[in-house]
Amino acid sequence: MLRRAALRRLAPILLVLGTIGAPLPFVLPEYLTTNLILFFVWAVVAQSWNLVWGVAGVWSLGQMAIFAMAGYCTGWLIIHTGISPFVAAFFGVVAAVATSATMALPSIRLKGVYVILMTISFHEIFRILLTTDTSGFTGGIFGLPHYQGFVSDELKFSQRTLIQYYIGLAMFLISTGAVWVVLNSRLGLAFMAIGQSAVYAASRGISLYRTQVLAFVVGGVIAGSAGAFWSQYFGTMQPAVLSYDTMVLVFAMMVIGGWGTFIGPILGAFLLVWVSELLHETQQFRLLILGSVIVLASVALPDGLAPLIEGRLRNWRRVFNR
Amino acid sequence: MNTLFAILYTGIVLGSIFATSAVALALIYGTLRFLNLAHGGFLVVGGYVAWVAAHGLGLPLYAALVVAAGAGFALGLATYLIMLKPLIGVGSPRWDIATIMASIGLAIVIEASILLIFGPRLKVLPPAVDGGFVVGTTVIRYNALFLGVAAITILLATNWFLKNSRNGIALRAVAEDVNAAYLMGIPSGRIFAVTVAVSGALATAAGVLLGSFYLLRPNGGLDPMLTAIVVVVFGGLGSIKGTVVAAYIIGFLQAAVALVFGIKWALPALFAFLIVVLIFRPYGLYGAPEDARI
Structure with missing residues (x-):
C-alpha cells in the first residue's frame, strides 16, 4: 500500500x-x-x-x-x-x-x-x-x-x-x-x-x-x-x-537535525559528528562549546534544521519545474 | 535493631535533603511543564559556590548556604531569560522537546565550566558542626543532623512562601491554570521568572546539603538528579505535598537498600521501584492526569 x-x-x-x-x-x-x-x-x-x-x-x-x-x-x-x-x-x-x-x-x-x-x-x-x-x-x-x-x-x-x-x-x-x-x-x-x-x-x-x-x-x-x-x-x-554523554549526543542529533522529519536525523548526525571532530582541537573547551551549541540550537530553532533545508529544497524544485 | 536505627537516621536526613532537591524540580515542572535536566548542574553549582564561600571567604557553612542560594536565584533567573523565555508560546510537543534539549545543553555547559574552573578532583565542604555521638553501632554526626534541620527549615520556608507571599500565591495560581491566572491579572511571565529563580535557589541550596553529606565532584549532579526525578514522579509530577512525602519514602528505601544489600543496589532498586510505580500508579501519589500547557 x-x-x-x-x-x-x-x-x-x-x-x-x-x-x-x-x-x-x-x-x-x-x-x-x-x-x-x-x-x-x-x-x-x-x-x-x-x-x-x-x-x-x-x-x-x-x-x-x-x-x-x-x-x-x-x-x-x-x-x-x-x-x-x-x-x-x-x-x-x-x-x-x-x-x-x-x-x-x-x-x-x-x-x-x-x-x-x-x-x-x-x-x-x-x-x-x-x-x-x-x-x-x-x-x-x-x-x-x-x-x-x-x-x-x-x-x-x-x-x-x-x-x-x-x-x-x-x-x-x-x-x-x-x-x-x-x-x-x-x-x-x-x-x-x-x-x-x-x-x-x-x-x-x-x-x-x-x-x-x-x-x-x-x-x-x-x-x-x-x-x-x-x-x-x-x-x-x-x-x-x-553513558549519559553518548545518549545526549545521539539525542541531540535527532533534535538539532529536526525531529519528525526524514532528513533531520541524518543532517543532525552529520553535523554533530563533524562538529565534535572539529572541537577536538579546542580540547578542554570542547564540552563547553558543544553544550552552548545545543542550548543555542534548541532555543533558536525548536524545530531543528530540517524545516529550513526542506523549505529551500521546495523552492529549488519549483524553479526546476517551471 | 541497630540496622533499623541506622536506616531511620539515614532515611530522615537523606529524605529531607531529597525533598529540598525534588521540590525545586516539582515547582518548575508544575508551573512551566519544564523537566529541568540541568537540575544536576544546579546542585553542583550550589556545592561549588558554597565551597568557594567557605574556603575563599572563610564563611561558616550556613552562611555559605545562603550565598549559594543567592547564586542559584541568579542562575535560575538567567536560565529563564536566556533559555526559556524565547520558547514560550511555541506549543506543546515543541516546547517540551526544545526545553529538554536546551536543559541538557545547559547541564553540559555547567559541568564543563566547573571542570575548567575547579578541576576534576574531589572537594570537601567543611562541616557546620564537628563531632558526633554513637547510638548502638550507628555513628550520628552532628553535621548530618544540621543538614537535616537545614533542609527541613528550607522546606518550611518554601511552604510559607507558597502559602502566604503574593508571589507564592500567584505561582500556585499559575501552576493550577495559567489562563485563568492570566485573566485574573497575574503577570504569568513574571511568575515564570520567579518560579525558575526560586527553584534555582532551592536546587543550589540542596546541592550544598548534598555536597556536605557526600563530596563535591564536577559530574556529581547526575545521580542525585535521577533520584530527584524518581521522587518527583513518585509524588505525582508537580505536586509539592506529594513530592515531600515521596522524598521521605525514597530516602528510607534508599537507606534500607544500601544498608541491607549494599550501596551498589541503591540506584537500580530506585529505578525498578519507579517502573513499578509507573505501571501501577502512573500519576504518582498525589498527581492527577494532566494536559499540556504554555
Missing part, C-alpha cells in the same frame, strides 16, 4: 547518497573515513529514534539501551558460542527487538514525559547492572574482551577500515531506505497520526496500542542493526555506549 510517487523518489535519494558515499574512502584521509563510519552508525540510531520519538510521538529514551543490547548480544554470542559473526549479528538484532518490545509494553500506557521516565529507568538499570557486574558474564566495567567481527583480524588496518566502511555504508543506505518506505506507507501514516494527535487518530480507528508497539519494534530493528554493526566493527563492547 505504498504511495507510488514516494517509491519512485526513493531510488534517486539512495543513488545520490550512494554515489557520494562510495568514492569517499579513496579521497579522504583514513581518520575521516573512520569518522564517516561513526556517522553511519549514529545516523541510523538517530533515524530509528526519530521514528519512535519524532514521528510516532512516543518519548522514549530507550534507544541507546536497545543499541547496546544488540551489540552485547552479538559480541557475547561470538565469544561464547563461536558461531559466525553474521549469525550472531542477526540474533543481536532479534535481542534488540525483544528489548524494545519489552520496553514498549509498560511505556505505551503512559503519556509524554512519563514515557521518558519509564524508558530512562530501563536504560539506567541496564547501565548500572552492566558497570557493576563482577560475575564475568558481561565483563563489567571493562566490557567484553576482543573478538573478531565480520572482517578478519589478519587484514591490515587500512583494508579492514575500507571493508567496514562499505558495510557501514550499505547498512546506512538500507536503513535510510527502510525508514523512507516506512514513512511513506500506511504504517508511517499511522505513526504520524498518533504523533500529531493521539486522540484524533484513535477516534479515526487507528489502534494506539498496536501502532506504538510497532513503532518500538521497527525502531528496535533499525537501532539493533546499528548496534550489531558497532559491536562487530570495534570487536568489543563497553558500558560506555550507555
